[in-house]
Amino acid sequence: MIEEALHVPVPHSPSVQVLLDGLKNLGFTANGLSISPPTVTETAEPNLGTWVAQLASLPEATTSASQAQAAEVELEQQLGVDVQRRDSSEFASLTPGYWVLFYPGDFADGHAALDFCTGHGITDEQRCAGRYFSSDAGDKPLNCHFSDPRGSAKCVRR
8 A cells, every 4th residue: 555655646755665665674565455564484583492691681570671771781891792682572481571681692502601601701690591592482491500510401402
């Protein structure tokens, strides 16, 4: 419909074209007169199905988005790496209701994520965990800590 509206010979706001271009960049395609979203697969989510170094878990009930962003920036400055922030409810393997700050790393297992933390001076179990991000609630136990032995069921996805 947006494309059709742009063909009508009347003045248009430039924001209409910006909207259309943005939808196309997101992968939306025109099907007749409707615009349908692209098919989303598990591989479309950049952190899905990977081990990450979880650096903080902040309750959304008491932490605003701007506070979570400030904590993200602080961690980036301390560690010198790109820290990411996500809503835990985006992953079935995490408990919903938290801002999760993490380094993605694409680690082989939970201990590889912990090795990243150790290499950056973090050895406190309260400040780092190897977490597996997935769309499977059965992966919730995959939460690796420094006290877990190598090969632990909490640190390796089988």
